[in-house]
Amino acid sequence: MPLDKQNRIRLAVLILILALVLFTGSWISISLLYRTALNEEKARLLEIVNSQAFVLENLPAEMSSGPSFLKYIHRAYEEYYNAGYKSELAIGELKEGNIVFLERQIRKGENEKLSIPFSSIIAEPMREALSGKSGIISGLDFRSNQVLAAFRPLKSLGWGLEAKIDIRDLQTPFMNAVKTAAAVSILIFALGAISLFRTTIPFFERFIKSEENYLTLLQSVKDYAIYTLDSGGIVTSWNAGAENITGYKSSEIIGKHFSRFYTVEDKNKNKPEMDLYNAMVEGKLEDTGWRVRKDGSKFWANGVITAIFDKKESLVGYSKIIRDVTESMMAEKAVEENRERFQALSEMVAEWSAELEINPGNDIRTTWRGGDFERMTGYTSEEVNSINGLADIIYPDDLVIFNNSLEKVSRGDSFSIEYRIIKKSGEIRWIQVIGKPFKFSESGIPIRYLIAGSDVTEKKMIEEKLKTSINEKEALLRELYHRTKNNMQVINSLLQIYSLKADDEKIRRVFHEMVNRIQSMALVHQKLYQSKNLSNIDLSEYMTDLSNLLLASYSESMGRISIVFEMEKIPAQIDLAIPCGLLLNEIVTNSLKHAFPENRTGEIRIGLHKLDDNVIEMSVADNGVGVPPDFDFKNNMSMGMQSVYAICENQLHGEVSFESSGGVKCTLRFRKYYT
C-alpha cells in the first residue's frame, strides 16, 4: 500500500522532530559544557586575581612605593599571558572621581591610560574592586564589552585589580558548536528526509506490497486450507481455502481450538494434541485422515503441520496446510478395492494368474503373476523367475496343446485348455488355463492378456471316472436294447419256424401278423441302440423303415403298392415310439390286406406332422377300394384295428378318425408327452 501525502507529511514532521530533538540535545549538552567552562573560567579568573593580588601586595615596600613601580608592573605583565590569550589583567585606581586604569594587559595599541568616571555604568568590575569588594561578576568592562571578571581591591596599594575575559570570547566556541549541531541537525533532517522518501519508503512500500501480495495470495488460495494456530492450538489466521474446505468463516473459527476439525474418535484418542506435540518435536508432521466440516460431513484431509519457533527457539505456534483429497482418496480406494476384488476373484477362480504382454514379433512376456504358482508347480519364486512360466514344465505330449494356445494368444483369441505339467517333485498334474485379451492397440491388436490356471487333476479324475461310468452305462443300455431286439428277433424266428410247420393259411397269417407286430417293437430297440443318445429316435425314420418292412413282408403287394412318405423329423422316446410303431403296423397292414384286392395297384401315403409343440398328427391314407358310405369303423373292425383305438385313445390319450373318400384315411392325433 503506497504512502499518501498526509502520511508523508507526518513522516517529514517526525524526521524534523527527531532533528530538533537532536539539536536540542546538542544544545543542552553544549549549554552544560558552557556552564562548566564558565565555572572553570570563574575559578581561573579568581585564582589569577587572588594570586596576582598576593604577589603585588607582598612586594617589598621600596618596590611598590617608587615611581617606577608601574613601569615594572607593565614590563612584568607585558608578556604575561597567565590570564590567557583572550583574558587580561587590569589595575586601576580611583582618582578624582574617576576610575583610572594604570595597567591593562590589553591588546597592542590600546595601552594608554584610561580614565572613566566612577559613576559610569561601564568598567563595572573595577568599580566594584575600587569600592573595596572582591568577587566575580559578569558585566560591562571599560570598553562596554560584556565580560566575566574577577576583581578585588589591592588595599595596601590603594588600587583595584581585575582579571577578565570577554563573554563573547568565552561563548564563541560554544556558539560555534551550537551552530554546528544545528547544521548537523539540518543535514540529518535533509538526508533523513531524502533517504526516507527516496529509498526507505519505497523499500518498505515494496516490502509491504510484497507482504500484502503474499497475504493476498494466501488468502485467495481456495484449494488449500492455510491457517495458523497459536502454541495452544487456537486458530489465529484463516484463508479462503480453509473456509471453502471446512465451511467455517474466518469470523467463526478464529479464536477457536482446531480440534473441532477432528472426528469424535480422534478426539477421544487425543489425536489433535498428539499431532501438535509430534509437529513440535519433529518440526513438522504429515497430517492425513478424516476431518469434520462445519456441517458435520467428513472429508479426507492431507497436509502438513509445521511448528513455528522464534529466535530463542520458543514455540510460537503452528502453520497448517490442508488439502481436501476425498475424491482422489475415494478414487484410490475404488482402485484399491477393485484391485482387491480382482485379487480375490482371481484367487477364487484360479490358483494362479498372470498378465502377458504381447510385443511385436509375438514376443510374449509375463509382466505380472498372482496367486500361488509355487504351490501349483512346486517351484520357488526364484525358480519360477528362472523358467518361462509353464512352458518349461509342460508334459512333452501336451506341448502341442500349449503351443496351440500361444497361437491363439498371438491371434487375440480367448482360449481354455487343459494339459499336464510335471511338478518339481516329478508328480504329473492336470491344469486348466484360461486366457482372454483385455487390452488392445489402436489397430485392434491384443497387447495384454490375462491368464488363469488351476490344478484340475481331481476334477479330471472325476471326469474320467464319470466318463467311464457313462460309457459303461451307455454300453450296458446299448447292449440291453440290442439283447431285447435280438430276443424279439428270436421270438420272431420261432414264430416263423412254427408258421412254416402250420398247414392252415389262417394260422400262418396270424403268425405273420404277430411277427410284424413284434418286429415293429424290435425295430424301436434297434433304432435306440443305433442312436447317439440312447434315449431318442427319429420317429419319421423309424416309421419309414417299419413301413418298408411291412410292405416287404406282404410279398404279394410288392410292385403294385407304393408308399409315399410326407413326414417331418420328430424325436421320440421309447414309450412313444413303440405305441406309434404298433399303430402304424396295424393301419398299414390293414391297407395292405384290404385296400387293394384283386391285385389292384395304388399307394399308401403316410404323414407325420407336429401340429404344435406337443401335438403330433400321424396319418395313413390309401387310394384303395375304400368302404361303404355307412361303414362304422369303430364297431366293425378287426382285432388289430380295434387295438388302434385302444392304443391311441387309452394309452396316448389321443383321438382316432377315419374318413373314406376314394380310399380310407386314418388320422391319429396325440400328445408327444402324455401322463
Added chain:
Amino acid sequence: MDKNSRILIVEDEAITAIMICENLKISGYQVIDPVSTGEEAVKTALLEKPDVIFMDIHLAGAIDGIEAAEQINESIVIPIVFMTGYTNQDFVERTKNLRPVYYLNKPIRIKDMERIIESL
C-alpha cells in the same frame, strides 16, 4: 446261382439260424448246418467250401464275423453276405478289402436272401 447252391449260415442266435435255414430249405436251397462262432465258420468254410456264406458280424467266440471272413478270404474266394443290424464307418473300413462282399440288413427276410443268392 441256382437252387443247388450250398449255403453256410454263421449265426450265434440258434433259433434265428434255424429259422433262416428252414426257410432256405423250403425255398429249395442246400443249407449246410449252421455254425455260431467265427472259428467254426472258418473251419467249415474251408472244409465244405460253400457257394455263399451268410455271416453274422457279432458272433460268439474269439473272432467276429469280419475277421472270420478275412481268414476265409485268405484261403478261398467265397461270396460273403454280412447280416448286420446297421452299418457304421468302422464296419465299412474293416470290410472294404474283402471281395466279394454283400450286406443284408436285419431283420433278415428270406426274400432278400433269395434275391442275393440269385444275383450271384
